Amino acid sequence: MSARDDVFANIRRSLGVTGKEATRRGIVAARLQEPSRGPIPARGQGSPAAKMATFITEAQRVSATVVVLEHAAAVPAEVARYLRESNLPLQVRIGADVRLTQLDWHGAGMTTLDGASAGADLSAVSHAFAGVAETGSLIVLSGPDNPVTLNFLPDNHIIVLSAADLFGDLESVWAKLRRDLGKGVMPRTVNIITGPSRSADIEQTLLLGAHGPRRLHILITLD
Amino acid sequence: MSLHPTTPEFKQNAHVALHDAELQKALGHVQGGFIYKRQSAVDRLPEFEVLRDSARDLKDHVLAHLDLYLEMYEARVRASGGHIHFARNANEANKIIVDICKAHDAKTVTKGKSMVSEEIGLNDAIEAAGMKAVETDLGEYIIQLRHETPSHIIAPAVHLTKEQVEREFRREHTHLPKDRDLSQPVQLLTEARGVLREKFLAADVGITGANFLIAETGTSIIVTNEGNGDLTQSLPKVHVVIASIEKIVPTLEDASLLMRVLARSATGQDMSVYTTLSTGPRRAEDPDGPAHYHVVLVDNGRSSMLGGEFEDMLRCIRCGACMNHCPVYHAVGGHAYGWVYPGPMGAVLTPSLIGVDKGGHLPNASTFCGRCESVCPVKIPLPKLMRHWREREFERHLTPAVQRFGLGVWAYFARRPALYRPLTSLAMKALSLLAGEKGRFAKLPLASGWTQYRDLPAPSGQTFQSQWRARQKERSR
Numbered sequence: 039m040s041a042r043d044d045v046f047a048n049i050r051r052s053l054g055v056t057g058k059e060a061t062r063r064g065i066v067a068a069r070l071q072e073p074s075r076g077p078i079p080a081r082g083q084g085s086p087a088a089k090m091a092t093f094i095t096e097a098q099r100v101s102a103t104v105v106v107l108e109h110a111a112a113v114p115a116e117v118a119r120y121l122r123e124s125n126l127p128l129q130v131r132i133g134a135d136v137r138l139t140q141l142d143w144h145g146a147g148m149t150t151l152d153g154a155s156a157g158a159d160l161s162a163v164s165h166a167f168a169g170v171a172e173t174g175s176l177i178v179l180s181g182p183d184n185p186v187t188l189n190f191l192p193d194n195h196i197i198v199l200s201a202a203d204l205f206g207d208l209e210s211v212w213a214k215l216r217r218d219l220g221k222g223v224m225p226r227t228v229n230i231i232t233g234p235s236r237s238a239d240i241e242q243t244l245l246l247g248a249h250g251p252r253r254l255h256i257l258i259t260l261d
Numbered sequence: 262m263s264l265h266p267t268t269p270e271f272k273q274n275a276h277v278a279l280h281d282a283e284l285q286k287a288l289g290h291v292q293g294g295f296i297y298k299r300q301s302a303v304d305r306l307p308e309f310e311v312l313r314d315s316a317r318d319l320k321d322h323v324l325a326h327l328d329l330y331l332e333m334y335e336a337r338v339r340a341s342g343g344h345i346h347f348a349r350n351a352n353e354a355n356k357i358i359v360d361i362c363k364a365h366d367a368k369t370v371t372k373g374k375s376m377v378s379e380e381i382g383l384n385d386a387i388e389a390a391g392m393k394a395v396e397t398d399l400g401e402y403i404i405q406l407r408h409e410t411p412s413h414i415i416a417p418a419v420h421l422t423k424e425q426v427e428r429e430f431r432r433e434h435t436h437l438p439k440d441r442d443l444s445q446p447v448q449l450l451t452e453a454r455g456v457l458r459e460k461f462l463a464a465d466v467g468i469t470g471a472n473f474l475i476a477e478t479g480t481s482i483i484v485t486n487e488g489n490g491d492l493t494q495s496l497p498k499v500h501v502v503i504a505s506i507e508k509i510v511p512t513l514e515d516a517s518l519l520m521r522v523l524a525r526s527a528t529g530q531d532m533s534v535y536t537t538l539s540t541g542p543r544r545a546e547d548p549d550g551p552a553h554y555h556v557v558l559v560d561n562g563r564s565s566m567l568g569g570e571f572e573d574m575l576r577c578i579r580c581g582a583c584m585n586h587c588p589v590y591h592a593v594g595g596h597a598y599g600w601v602y603p604g605p606m607g608a609v610l611t612p613s614l615i616g617v618d619k620g621g622h623l624p625n626a627s628t629f630c631g632r633c634e635s636v637c638p639v640k641i642p643l644p645k646l647m648r649h650w651r652e653r654e655f656e657r658h659l660t661p662a663v664q665r666f667g668l669g670v671w672a673y674f675a676r677r678p679a680l681y682r683p684l685t686s687l688a689m690k691a692l693s694l695l696a697g698e699k700g701r702f703a704k705l706p707l708a709s710g711w712t713q714y715r716d717l718p719a720p721s722g723q724t725f726q727s728q729w730r731a732r733q734k735e736r737s738r
Binding site: 040041042044045048049050053054055057062063065069070073074075076077079080081096100133153154155156157172173175180181182185186187189190191207208209212215223224225226227228229231232233234235237238239240241242243247248249250251 | 316332423446447450506520541543
């Protein structure tokens with residue numbers, strides 16, 4: 039018997055089942071068809087304004103910085119300000135996301151690089167697929183629009199989030215993912231990012247900037 | 262190393278640990294930090310107790326339908342362009358992974374933190390095949406330099422002080438200036454970041470574990486704070502996921518439920534920094550990500566635990582809360598347990614996986630205070646399961662002869678109340694008289710195992726049963 043068949047046979051022997059029982063199959067099919075939500079914490083719920091306030095509080099709690107912008111057009115100027123303030127070169131790497139490529143980076147005195155990062159970039163800008171108020175988390179999907187290496191290799195990660203994509207909980211994000219991409223369809227990577235990278239592996243002392251970005255700056259656009 | 266447990270020598274290990282000054286200093290960080298941080302996170306979430314109940318029910322549902330969810334998961338991994346392999350045991354799993362690495366002519370393999378890879382001794386197998394395995398989680402990297410196993414399932418180097426880490430870095434990173442300052446943890450972290458960045462970029466294969474596997478989508482999930490698991494899986498051309506079969510959950514919603522209790526129970530965070538869902542290899546249009554995606558599902562004794570008295574243990578999501586709250590773990594640390602899983606969860610799981618003949622000491626290393634069960638996010642009845650192991654150990658005549666003899670004598674009298682009552686009553690009175698005013702014994706024949714370390718409090722002179730009778734009489738008046 040192959041290892042696979044052996045493992046399945048052993049599971050079924052222990053459970054006392056054959057795997058052909060219609061009731062069991064029915065229960066599993068129903069659960070996969072209609073996902074069941076567990077208890078949803080009240081913390082992330084409320085009006086859009088309440089969600090926004092919770093998101094900002096939670097993101098700051100995990101050491102991200104947050105700025106709210108009236109218009110997406112103001113993103114390059116804010117990025118330039120942030121980099122200048124940190125004494126960093128006015129250069130960022132971005133993917134092919136039109137919400138980023140259509141912006142006037144040159145007008146703000148910036149240069150952009152496109153495509154995946156090979157590790158030499160100091161700063162990158164991604165556009166979030168969604169945000170979660172409950173924990174101050176951002177969801178970024180891999181692909182040409184927002185290459186996954188931009189989330190981890192640069193020292194400074196800037197993520198833009200449209201206020202319309204801010205949800206109370208992760209469950210609402212999965213509903214949007216199924217709507218936008220189709221049921222059961224996933225990009226290669228879905229990154230849920232909650233603050234900049236950190237480690238407490240040495241004497242339980244929490245330090246920012248382990249292997250991923252040392253800093254995370256979030257820009258929420260209202261239009 | 263992982264394949265050769267020192268668990269049978271638990272007593273000796275514990276003795277050494279109790280006299281290791283550096284270890285005792287490092288263990289001080291466990292008690293304060295983890296317990297306080299978890300409690301703060303729990304206090305901030307009124308729904309936490311309800312979430313624990315739901316998490317327990319979810320895992321029970323999965324275990325009852327494990328074969329069917331695994332079938333669905335397998336189909337979804339294939340549909341997304343990934344490869345899936347099953348391994349009955351450690352040797353099979355190691356061989357599958359080594360063969361994948363060889364097929365891609367790998368020289369360097371980076372690894373995210375994975376307890377099941379420790380369980381099967383994967384690093385040794387990779388090195389034996391002539392390739393270099395590099396652990397990339399900071400704690401795992403440190404213990405790999407020291408040729409140690411993790412002493413904690415989420416904080417592998419918790420048994421070390423920063424001075425010990427500095428010594429290892431100076432010994433290993435000889436290309437760096439000798440007079441550099443490494444006195445602060447942040448300097449150690451920065452140095453590791455620089456050294457490991459080179460390894461990430463050079464690796465041919467990246468291996469990660471999985472906190473959860475999703476049947477609905479064929480997705481594997483890892484949760485990290487450092488981002489090492491992401492660089493491990495995004496930069497090399499091959500991503501290999503190693504996971505044990507019970508990691509499966511039905512849907513994205515179910516994984517979200519478990520995430521809500523995992524990080525809070527582990528580090529007291531609401532969410533870990535990076536929760537990463539990986540499905541298949543990079544798509545045709547993707548500019549980055551691995552070109553090949555393999556999942557190796559490991560059984561290694563788990564399927565036999567289903568349907569039996571230890572099935573509850575398969576609910577474990579490896580948060581480490583039980584060991585963070587365990588007085589025995591606080592005293593001896595993780596290495597004394599002699600294998601990869603320490604603390605209460607290790608005391609139950611280790612005998613299941615390596616046999617009660619080798620792991621039987623561990624369920625005895627408990628004060629049965631119950632804190633582990635009270636903080637477990639999936640409500641595993643750990644003290645009850647440890648008691649089951651003690652019973653098995655006794656049934657299989659693995660308990661030492663003196664202890665069996667003592668229990669035999671006690672059982673003889675306990676079954677004969679007419680003898681038991683007057684005899685215990687007499688013994689209590691005698692002991693009370695012998696102890697005198699002090700009310701305690703510094704030395705007592707046959708009890709040196711106790712009195713060597715502390716005084717034995719003397720009985721007050723009355724047995725429980727006689728006190729109970731007197732109280733009942735008092736009440737009926």
